[in-house]
Amino acid sequence: xxxxxxxxxDHFDPTASKLGxxxxxxxxxxxxxxxxxxxxxxxxxxxxxxxxxxxxxDVTIGFINTIILLVSSMTVAMSITAMQxxxxxxxxxxxxITLLLALAFLVNKxxxxxxxxxxxxxxxxxFLMSLSKGDMLFFGLYFxxxxxxxLHIIVGMVLLSVIFVKVKNGSVNxxxxxxxxxxxxxxxxxxxxxxxxxxxxxxxx
Amino acid sequence: MGPATYNAxxxxxxxxxxxxxxxxxxxxxxxNFMIPIMIGAKDVAFPRLNLFSWYLFILGxxxxxxxxxxxxxxxxxxxTFYAPYSLKTNTNVVLTVFxxxxxxxxxxxxxxxxxxxxxxxxAPGMGFFRMPLFIWSLYGTAWIQLLATPVIGITFxxxxxxxxFNIGFFDPAQGGDPLLYQHLFWIYSHPAVYIMILPAMGAIxxxxxxxxxxxxFGYKAIALxxxxxxxxxxxxxxHHMFTAGMSEIARLIFSFLTxxxxxxxxxxxxxxxxxxxxxxxxxEPPFWWAMAFIFVFMIGGxxxxxxxxxxxxxxxxxxxxxxxxxxxxxxxxxxLAFFAALHYWYPKMFGKxxxxxxxxxxxxxxxxxxxxxxxxxxxxGYMGQPRRYYDYLPQFATANLISTIGxxxxxxxxxxxxxxxxxxxKGTPEEIDDPWGGRxxxxxxxSPPPLENFEDIPIISHEPYDLISKQxxxxxx
Numbered sequence: 211x212x213x214x215x216x217x218x219x220d221h222f223d224p225t226a227s228k229l230g231x232x233x234x235x236x237x238x239x240x241x242x243x244x245x246x247x248x249x250x251x252x253x254x255x256x257x258x259x260x261x262x263x264x265x266x267x268d269v270t271i272g273f274i275n276t277i278i279l280l281v282s283s284m285t286v287a288m289s290i291t292a293m294q295x296x297x298x299x300x301x302x303x304x305x306x307i308t309l310l311l312a313l314a315f316l317v318n319k320x321x322x323x324x325x326x327x328x329x330x331x332x333x334x335x336x337f338l339m340s341l342s343k344g345d346m347l348f349f350g351l352y353f354x355x356x357x358x359x360x361l362h363i364i365v366g367m368v369l370l371s372v373i374f375v376k377v378k379n380g381s382v383n384x385x386x387x388x389x390x391x392x393x394x395x396x397x398x399x400x401x402x403x404x405x406x407x408x409x410x411x412x413x414x415x
Numbered sequence: 416m417g418p419a420t421y422n423a424x425x426x427x428x429x430x431x432x433x434x435x436x437x438x439x440x441x442x443x444x445x446x447n448f449m450i451p452i453m454i455g456a457k458d459v460a461f462p463r464l465n466l467f468s469w470y471l472f473i474l475g476x477x478x479x480x481x482x483x484x485x486x487x488x489x490x491x492x493x494x495t496f497y498a499p500y501s502l503k504t505n506t507n508v509v510l511t512v513f514x515x516x517x518x519x520x521x522x523x524x525x526x527x528x529x530x531x532x533x534x535x536x537x538a539p540g541m542g543f544f545r546m547p548l549f550i551w552s553l554y555g556t557a558w559i560q561l562l563a564t565p566v567i568g569i570t571f572x573x574x575x576x577x578x579x580f581n582i583g584f585f586d587p588a589q590g591g592d593p594l595l596y597q598h599l600f601w602i603y604s605h606p607a608v609y610i611m612i613l614p615a616m617g618a619i620x621x622x623x624x625x626x627x628x629x630x631x632f633g634y635k636a637i638a639l640x641x642x643x644x645x646x647x648x649x650x651x652x653x654h655h656m657f658t659a660g661m662s663e664i665a666r667l668i669f670s671f672l673t674x675x676x677x678x679x680x681x682x683x684x685x686x687x688x689x690x691x692x693x694x695x696x697x698x699e700p701p702f703w704w705a706m707a708f709i710f711v712f713m714i715g716g717x718x719x720x721x722x723x724x725x726x727x728x729x730x731x732x733x734x735x736x737x738x739x740x741x742x743x744x745x746x747x748x749x750x751l752a753f754f755a756a757l758h759y760w761y762p763k764m765f766g767k768x769x770x771x772x773x774x775x776x777x778x779x780x781x782x783x784x785x786x787x788x789x790x791x792x793x794x795x796g797y798m799g800q801p802r803r804y805y806d807y808l809p810q811f812a813t814a815n816l817i818s819t820i821g822x823x824x825x826x827x828x829x830x831x832x833x834x835x836x837x838x839x840x841k842g843t844p845e846e847i848d849d850p851w852g853g854r855x856x857x858x859x860x861x862s863p864p865p866l867e868n869f870e871d872i873p874i875i876s877h878e879p880y881d882l883i884s885k886q887x888x889x890x891x892x
Contacts, residue, residue: 226460226535231526237565244569244599248584251595334581343590350582350589354573 224388231392235399238362242403245355249410252347257345264414266331267352271322275315282311284399286370286394295336298377305374308397311392312367319360323353324337352411359407360399369393421805423506424490427483429441429494430511434518435476437745438607440753441614442560443472443525446553448764450529452857453547454676455538455875457867460531464524471521478514482507495604498585498596502577505582511579512571519564519571522610526560529553538746538856540875546626547855547879551638552617555645559606559613563649567603570596598657601652609648611745615642616683619705622759623687623851624880626702627694631880633686640679647676657728666725673723680716684709698773704755707782711751715743718793733803736796739789747785751811753777754832761836762847766862767837777835781828787821 253260266279289304326349330337373393376382382389416424447465452459459465463546483489492500501508533554537546573584574596583589585596624631631637653661653669661669687709696702717742723725731737762768791814796802800811807815830855860869
């Protein structure tokens with residue numbers, strides 16, 4: 211994955227580290243794949259409740275967050291290209307923008323979750339326990355899946371911050387760009403998972 | 416011993432043996448040592464990631480051990496953590512499943528590392544079909560580790576979340592589906608059996624080839640059967656749930672796929688036999704271990720077919736028959752192969768030789784003890800003794816007594832074998848770069864191998880088991 215053999219200058223193999231990163235991304239997709247299976251089974255069992263429960267979610271915030279993540283995916287890709295072309299300063303600026311967008315996503319998420327919890331909708335709450343089984347499962351899945359995704363956002367932010375420092379001190383440079391590329395790949399993955407979560411929870415009919 | 420203690424004991428036994436010994440035993444430990452050296456590389460592709468996965472393994476193991484000794488007592492759910500009981504019991508389930516999750520992460524990173532290593536680090540001239548067969552089996556294993564482990568990871572996280580936040584994924588009272596848990600659990604845990612047995616088969620293949628002093632029979636068939644087992648093994652999880660409430664069609668398909676796995680397994684056994692045919696066999700301890708493996712693995716495999724067919728499974732499911740079958744495969748198969756590999760590569764790893772006579776006697780005793788211990792369980796299961804009960808009816812007493820005697824023989828044998836290996840550690844280093852006349856790359860460097868394995872990276876110009884490669888080594892020495 212991202213900690214490829216950077217220290218061993220004698221066998222630096224960008225192809226290997228990219229292959230490793232792709233395999234790792236594959237396991238992440240399978241991790242969420244398990245949740246998608248659970249989601250589909252329960253939605254099949256409780257179609258009406260799932261539809262009614264999704265009306266409680268704030269599509270506007272979800273939409274804004276989708277835009278934020280898509281733009282951040284673009285900026286990280288641009289940062290990689292800038293680095294490949296040797297423009298270190300631009301690359302750093304674009305990375306910083308990506309990190310700010312990620313933070314904005316989390317702030318949005320905080321307010322969204324906060325509103326739900328304020329309305330007494332959270333796993334195990336008395337109010338939620340009084341609703342139907344489909345509602346309980348919908349909100350259980352909602353909190354679990356978006357929570358796990360938010361955790362991935364945080365991991366991605368840590369990763370990109372480390373890369374930011376490494377770009378700054380020059381250990382990631384025009385000739386050794388694979389760590390930055392792999393960080394970008396991870397960020398695209400985080401984005402991609404959200405692209406699935408958004409319609410599944412906010413837009414279903 | 417009360418029922419609660421008994422439940423905790425078999426749970427902890429399953430957890431430690433499966434997650435801490437037999438899954439990492441052959442694949443991770445021998446894989447880490449042998450993959451780079453057998454493909455002629457200095458190290459694995461990502462050495463630091465490798466170290467990280469080792470730390471994760473220790474962390475996961477520690478968490479599980481802490482989970483056993485703290486809180487409201489060790490988990491008593493069986494190693495399967497079946498919902499909804501695993502959601503309701505008061506014992507320390509959350510910590511234990513979290514430990515297993517960390518171990519899974521370690522296993523994924525190891526598999527990933529092996530895959531990249533095999534793809535990128537092979538010595539010049541070593542195409543995929545010039546790799547030793549142990550590497551082929553580890554290649555299949557690594558794919559299973561990568562593709563199956565995430566599913567159990569997320570399932571364990573869901574169990575933990577169910578308990579901590581009362582979400583109810585698998586709790587019928589809240590709309591959850593316990594059967595869904597079983598599906599998710601076995602999607603990993605059946606392929607996990609192949610994480611145990613595939614490297615075992617690979618090690619046995621190496622041993623049989625070396626001690627037959629013949630080139631291997633059916634190289635491509637053995638190599639591809641490893642991948643076939645990995646692939647089909649991914650799709651047979653439903654056979655753990657024949658009586659749990661699946662549709663008739665699903666049960667038929669899963670039963671059919673289960674029978675399919677027997678084909679690549681049998682391909683291996685027949686090719687081993689054909690390799691030995693007209694060979695010049697030297698009867699060294701690793702070879703005896705391999706023979707013991709084939710014997711018990713055959714019994715384990717054939718009784719697997721009994722459990723894989725729907726009608727007989729209904730009679731035998733959740734009886735001691737299952738326990739016997741499982742131990743014939745996992746202890747008799749993977750466990751014996753682990754010791755076979757240890758006896759085979761021991762001189763390579765330490766540059767010292769153990770006492771062969773003691774090793775042979777220990778194995779003989781182990782073989783007797785093993786069969787005395789587990790074979791009566793087949794009969795007990797057929798007679799109807801259920802598993803996971805802390806007591807049994809009087810008519811089962813004799814067979815259980817025989818089984819207990821077997822367990823003591825087995826334990827004695829294990830002590831003899833392990834002490835023999837430990838004592839050899841203190842012996843004087845010998846010049847045994849190639850004690851068995853092996854032909855794969857690990858025998859062409861020193862024992863123990865130097866840092867970065869080879870003085871010069873070898874260049875491969877022939878098939879892995881060609882006798883010509885043996886002659887070349889003899890010629891230069």
